[in-house]
Amino acid sequence: MQIYFCGSIRGGRDDVHVYQRIVHKLQSYGSVLTEHVSSTALSDKGEDAVKTGDKFIHDRDVEWLCQSDVVVAEVTQPSLGVGYELGRAVDMKKKILCLFRPSSGRTLSAMIRGAEDGEQFVVTDYEEDQMEKVVDEFFNKLKND
Ligand SMILES: O=c1[nH]c(=O)n([C@H]2C[C@H](O)[C@@H](COP(=O)(O)O)O2)cc1CO
Numbered sequence: 001m002q003i004y005f006c007g008s009i010r011g012g013r014d015d016v017h018v019y020q021r022i023v024h025k026l027q028s029y030g031s032v033l034t035e036h037v038s039s040t041a042l043s044d045k046g047e048d049a050v051k052t053g054d055k056f057i058h059d060r061d062v063e064w065l066c067q068s069d070v071v072v073a074e075v076t077q078p079s080l081g082v083g084y085e086l087g088r089a090v091d092m093k094k095k096i097l098c099l100f101r102p103s104s105g106r107t108l109s110a111m112i113r114g115a116e117d118g119e120q121f122v123v124t125d126y127e128e129d130q131m132e133k134v135v136d137e138f139f140n141k142l143k144n145d
Contacts, residue, residue, distance in 0.1 A: 001030030004068035004094075006086065007037045009046045011079030016040055018128060019074055022099070025135050026072060033064040065089055070142065072135070075112055075123075076101045086112065090121065097138045098123045099131065 003026050007019040019038035026032050036042060047057055065071070071089045073082055075098045089096055098116075100108045102125050116123040126134045 001070065002068045003030050003032050004065050004071045004085075004089070005032050005034045005037055006071065006073035006075075006079075006082040008074075008077040008079035008082060009037065009042060010044055010081065012077050013042070013044050015074060015077045016042075018076075018101075018131075021128070022072065022074055022131060022135070025132050029135075029139050030069070033068060034061070061085065062088060065094070066092060068094060070094065071096045072138075073098045075099065075108060076104045076106060078106070078109070083109070083111065086115075090115065093120065095142060096121045097135075099134065100125050101128065103127060 005019070005023055005026060007022075008015065016038065017040075020040070023032050023035055023038040036047065065085060065088055068089075071086070071094045073086055073096070075082060075086075086096065086098070098112055098121075100112075100123060108123070113123055115121045122138065124134050124138075
């Protein structure tokens with residue numbers, strides 16, 4: 001299974017340790033195309049755009065999104081890029097799991113919370129120590145669909 005993981009980069013790297021934990025868990029279900037999102041070596045400047053260029057990053061990621069079987073996004077830290085990826089993924093009719101931590105004190109965008117349909121687009125509120133269980137439930141349901 002090919003998994004596209006979305007997490008904030010230029011939107012801020014405060015949750016990178018959570019992304020690491022999620023990517024590690026997702027790797028028990030398949031290959032994570034965007035493993036770099038969880039790298040502590042990546043700052044809020046993003047990948048070296050001088051070397052690769054933003055167009056390269058965008059086109060590569062949209063291609064990976066096309067190839068993916070499922071999209072998992074950590075949406076607690078607001079990110080324009082993650083919102084864009086989710087919009088494109090909806091258009092591609094991908095199965096999507098969005099993970100949000102209410103303990104952050106934030107209120108999730110209505111454009112994410114309001115897209116929930118319980119089938120193709122799932123939004124789950126969680127605490128960090130429940131993440132493994134939430135991911136297991138999502139993938140077990142996928143297997144049975
Ligand atoms: O360097 C990058 N590499 C990259 O793969 N992305 C993608 C993957 C992330 O899920 C998402 C983060 O968007 P943003 O940088 O706007 O927070 O965009 C984004 C950047 C920088 O915008």
